[in-house]
Amino acid sequence: MTMLVRAPKEYSSWFWNLDGVVEPGLESALRTAGRMSAILQKHALLGPETLEWSWFQVGKGGLGIHSRLNLVRRSLDDPALPGDLRACRPSGHPQAEMGEILVLGSGM
Numbered sequence: 001m002t003m004l005v006r007a008p009k010e011y012s013s014w015f016w017n018l019d020g021v022v023e024p025g026l027e028s029a030l031r032t033a034g035r036m037s038a039i040l041q042k043h044a045l046l047g048p049e050t051l052e053w054s055w056f057q058v059g060k061g062g063l064g065i066h067s068r069l070n071l072v073r074r075s076l077d078d079p080a081l082p083g084d085l086r087a088c089r090p091s092g093h094p095q096a097e098m099g100e101i102l103v104l105g106s107g108m
Helices: 026-042 081-087
Strands: 047-057 060-068 097-106
Touching: 026 047, 026 060, 026 081, 026 097, 081 097
Parallel strands: none
Antiparallel strands: 047 060, 047 097
């Protein structure tokens, strides 16, 4: 029997692949996320509340470690944000790099 799974309320997601579109790097990714989130927020579709990302290591792949940073009283264009995200690097993996970044929040 097929079962239709339903969320308790509406749910949407957007995905942007930035490869070849903007310069690589965390700062560029956060600027783009900030611009896109501002458009969605203007239409009440996304109010950024949290950032989540995974960690990987070149030659090893995904480490199975995820980080989460609440954006309470912060915005995606906060100049200190990139440093704060990098400061979450797992201490046992000094060569770890950030994978995809999720911007989570609520909206209509």
